[in-house]
Amino acid sequence: MGFYPLVIDLTDRPCLVIGGGTVSERKVLNLLEAGARITLVSPVVTRTLADLALASQVVWWRREYREGDLKGMTLVFAATNDPELNARIAVACHQAGILVNVVDNQELCTFNVPAVVRRGDLQIAISTAGKSPALARQLRKQLEAEIGPEYGPWVDFLGEIRPLLKSVWPNDQKRREELLRRLAGDEILFRLVARGKEELAKERVKQCLSLPPV
Secondary structure: OOOOOOOOOOOOOEEEEEOOOHHHHHHHHHHHHOOOEEEEEOOOOOHHHHHHHHOOOOEEEOOOOOHHHHOOOOEEEEOOOOHHHHHHHHHHHHHHOOEEEEOOOHHHOOOOOOEEEEEOOEEEEEOOOOOOHHHHHHHHHHHHHHOOOOHHHHHHHHHHHHHHHHHHOOOOHHHHHHHHHHHHOOHHHHHHHHOOOHHHHHHHHHHHHOOOOO
């Protein structure tokens, strides 16, 4: 089975999590971080999920799954402790063209959730196509040790530089791309941003690019 790596914007998108255990809890927390609108379907849920529902961070339908629950959903997690029910949910999603992830059943999934290293807007996803989640987690830990929290502000800084370059060279994309590559590899610039000295970093950018003061 071939999987195409994709980063999807779930901001304010309706997502359904079916099941109320610890696996569902992890799915819900990750979806919340992505800004999704979450509906949870399960007669019983973990304490954390109940608290999230009480705080109106998720909508909790306190009952068993019904076929109509899929309507309008962008993606679905089938995470009940009933494999036959999970399979039935997956088939319904396939027929409706809805992305579905079925816990512990790779064959029924139309998408997988990778292990992710997050540093602000920087996200590094590691996938084994469901063959070895343990290996994906191990690699994530290695990357977390190598790529520290300073990369979050670094990504933000580089993002701020792009409009500047576009204003100076609006019709020269090739030149802008080359300059961005140079800046992304500038170790001194990286250290300045990591230490919170962004104004000095901006001055260095102007010097590197021979730009006049703004």
